[in-house]
Amino acid sequence: MGLSGIEIYKKLPKTNCGKCGVPTCLAFAMKLAAGQAELDACPDISDDVKEEIGEASAPPVRTVVIGTGDRAVKLGGETVLFRHEKRFENPPAFTLLLSDSMDEATIASKLGKFKETTYERVGVVLRPELVAIKGESGDATAFGALVEKVCNETDTGLVLMNEDTEALSQAAKACSDRKPLLYAATRENVETMGNLAKELSCPLAVKGNNLDELAEVSEKLIGMGLKDLVLDSGARTSGKALEDQIIIRRSALMKKFKPFGFSTIVFPCEMTDNPMKETMIACQMVAKYGGVIVLSEIEGHSIFPLLLASMNIFTDPQRPMAVEQKIYEIGAPNESSPVLITGNFSLTYFIVSGEVESSRVPSHLLVKDTEGLSVLTAWAAGKFGADTIAPFVKKSGIEDMVKHRKLVIPGYLATISGELEEELPDWEILIGPREASHLPAYLKQWSA
Numbered sequence: 402m403g404l405s406g407i408e409i410y411k412k413l414p415k416t417n418c419g420k421c422g423v424p425t426c427l428a429f430a431m432k433l434a435a436g437q438a439e440l441d442a443c444p445d446i447s448d449d450v451k452e453e454i455g456e457a458s459a460p461p462v463r464t465v466v467i468g469t470g471d472r473a474v475k476l477g478g479e480t481v482l483f484r485h486e487k488r489f490e491n492p493p494a495f496t497l498l499l500s501d502s503m504d505e506a507t508i509a510s511k512l513g514k515f516k517e518t519t520y521e522r523v524g525v526v527l528r529p530e531l532v533a534i535k536g537e538s539g540d541a542t543a544f545g546a547l548v549e550k551v552c553n554e555t556d557t558g559l560v561l562m563n564e565d566t567e568a569l570s571q572a573a574k575a576c577s578d579r580k581p582l583l584y585a586a587t588r589e590n591v592e593t594m595g596n597l598a599k600e601l602s603c604p605l606a607v608k609g610n611n612l613d614e615l616a617e618v619s620e621k622l623i624g625m626g627l628k629d630l631v632l633d634s635g636a637r638t639s640g641k642a643l644e645d646q647i648i649i650r651r652s653a654l655m656k657k658f659k660p661f662g663f664s665t666i667v668f669p670c671e672m673t674d675n676p677m678k679e680t681m682i683a684c685q686m687v688a689k690y691g692g693v694i695v696l697s698e699i700e701g702h703s704i705f706p707l708l709l710a711s712m713n714i715f716t717d718p719q720r721p722m723a724v725e726q727k728i729y730e731i732g733a734p735n736e737s738s739p740v741l742i743t744g745n746f747s748l749t750y751f752i753v754s755g756e757v758e759s760s761r762v763p764s765h766l767l768v769k770d771t772e773g774l775s776v777l778t779a780w781a782a783g784k785f786g787a788d789t790i791a792p793f794v795k796k797s798g799i800e801d802m803v804k805h806r807k808l809v810i811p812g813y814l815a816t817i818s819g820e821l822e823e824e825l826p827d828w829e830i831l832i833g834p835r836e837a838s839h840l841p842a843y844l845k846q847w848s849a
């Protein structure tokens with residue numbers, strides 16, 4: 402961040418009106434400096450000050466959006482070199498490469514796998530996000546036709562790649578409403594590509610043959626008024642690509658070097674012919690600091706570990722993953738089905754619900770908000786004791802859904818069963834197993 406909380410505070414209205422959702426201007430300034438609030442939350446800042454603070458407090462790696470609507474992909478917005486310093490903001494976009502020199506069957510197969518690849522983990526949808534379409538045939542019509550095909554068959558964001566700026570321009574104009582990333586401005590075509598990106602309001606990739614050239618072209622584009630850039634250092638070996646990624650990120654964060662203050666595009670698909678190696682290079686780029694990661698194939702055995710690696714690295718380490726507090730119906734429970742309760746830490750929920758599901762005993766699972774803490778931690782923190790569980794059960798609506806009054810609590814909370822029976826006098830408190838893996842056997846006894 403360019404400005405400290407105190408520096409931002411000096412520019413705020415200082416009326417402490419609270420309209421921004423925090424009680425004082427100073428608190429708001431501190432949140433802004435920490436990247437935890439948006440400037441727009443204060444309605445009383447003048448446009449001039451907004452511009453001044455906005456510019457100075459913008460993340461050193463600019464946030465760039467590729468695509469529109471639900472499939473818009475945000476890149477960059479990063480403020481730290483290492484995740485443990487705060488968090489990483491926007492995960493990389495895994496991108497399938499298609500070429501207009503591929504035959505129809507190959508394109509159909511690759512695109513088919515791209516479209517069907519989606520996973521859900523702890524309530525988060527994971528999938529490859531972009532399709533890069535490369536003009537290699539030298540035929541502008543073939544390039545345009547492939548772009549049209551991908552547009553018709555998907556709603557995904559696009560990367561349009563063609564050294565023929567005229568062919569690129571035609572295809573980009575035909576799908577400019579999708580806000581594709583245009584690839585790429587180089588030393589030779591910088592003005593043409595800069596003007597095209599400006600005209601279509603599309604993000605623009607910048608390619609140099611080395612970092613010096615990249616900085617030179619990027620600086621020129623910034624001078625032309627372009628803001629949404631994505632950097633390609635031209636490295637096509639894993640070692641050099643890693644080195645460049647680190648230099649780019651360090652320059653942006655530590656030296657505030659504007660020409661490198663953008664996310665990047667990297668090409669593991671051009672660094673090896675070995676699919677396994679390609680996946681390993683891509684994984685390296687997830688950790689250090691790839692933005693658009695272009696792959697030759699989307700195969701479950703390689704994309705799934707990449708998506709999980711990305712999810713792990715880009716999860717906020719200060720915020721436990723949590724699911725919504727509510728009654729989850731597993732199977733098709735009725736008024737005689739078991740009622741179980743647990744906390745809302747995602748991992749707890751998914752393990753417990755998975756075991757209940759595998760028991761094939763339809764059940765009501767009450768998930769109480771424990772601020773993302775696991776059962777025992779939540780109990781120790783006073784968020785999952787009898788005094789908090791009882792009001793939740795009463796308000797949850799479960800009493801209208803079942804005829805019986807039997808509540809299964811986690812085995813580790815056996816100690817609160819007496820207290821909970823006092824708080825819920827109409828309910829019989831049953832102590833479930835300590836381990837979720839024993840739930841199927843426990844629930845089968847229930848239905849026997």
Ligand code: SF4
Binds near residue numbers: 421442
């Ligand atoms: S809305 Fe603006 S003026 Fe009011 S407290 Fe927040 S920062 Fe201060």
